[in-house]
Amino acid sequence: MKKWSTKMLVEAGIMIALAVLLSRIKIYQAPQGGSVTAGSMIPILLFSMRWGLKPGIIAGATFGVLKLILGGWVFTPIQAILEYPIAFGFLGLAGIFSNSIKDFSNDKYVKIILSIFFAIGGRFLCHLLAGVIFFAEYAGTQNPWIYSLVYQSSYLVPEFIVSIIILSLIWKPISKIEK
Template identity: 40%
Template sequence: MSEEMFQSLLESGMAKAVIALVILGILMTIFFITDKTRENSSTKALTVSAIAIALTFILNQITLFRMPQGGSVTPFAMLIIVLVGYFFGTRQGILAGVAFGLLDLLVNPYVISPIQLLVDYPLAFGALGLGGLMSKYDSVIPAFLLGVSGRFMCSFLSGAIFFGMYAPEGFNGFTWSLVYNGAYMGTEAVITVLLLCIPAVKHAISRIKNTLNANGTVDLTKA
């Protein structure tokens, strides 16, 4: 199947309906895999995840700087998905990231092959949920950096393998992908870390985490 045919297929009503159903299925999975022995934990995980996905989508539409071949610096969009993993664990964070990646695919598809689709959308954004591995830390910064590193690796490999032909003179596919993806993701990461260093922001995230964990509702130290 050619690139044009594959793109047209993804933009069809049937494909969009299937993607929407998959997103709904992922949200239901978040509900069912959360520890039900803790009062209201499943409902909280589902609610927070749905809000995070919606907020990430909104922030992702606000670009501080857009790269010419895709990718942009947004106002803290990646942080929101990382927070799901930080609050509820790695599995929930990955699933929320995958759901957002599919939502982004639903609205703004740019696909040249099935493998590139998987790497650039569900895998790249799902990798943000790896930040849940760092949920035991008092600061969210380690979780954020791990999640962003996971997304960067996916985008780097996609850029090197599928878009290396766009590398300017003096670069090969791998070095250009490193520079290109590092430029916008690194910029957003630095801005976000600076935000997270503000005491009021640190305390607000800590309060939210403690509130979600109140009365044994959610065990935030478990992935």
């Protein structure tokens, strides 16, 4: 278990604040919630990749709670918990390979992409389930699973692509920063 240092806590606070700020810059807003932002998940993903799974999950869940407080879509308490602290907590999965991507080399790109895939994939599953369980009426005559899959993909796939590109570009210099 990692010791929670002052440096880690300060970095978590800065990354959460940056994530909240970037989440306010929307490139595309989906009609029933969700949006493509200016890379709002990147600070949490980066923090998770630097500090590991547990700190990343806590930072992601904190970011989710702040998003909920600052204007989340709440229809039921269970839906709010699933789509905010749990979904954004999954961004901490980016820390799954944190010990093996510290020293940068070209083969680390695969682990960076996998880290981002697991993190955003976890968030995607939460929103997919919420779409099927709580928002099936929006599907009309369509299968709610297909409707939710397409709807969640409309904003999370572009976020995934942006996150891969930016984190792949900045990880080499960032990985050299001492913790």
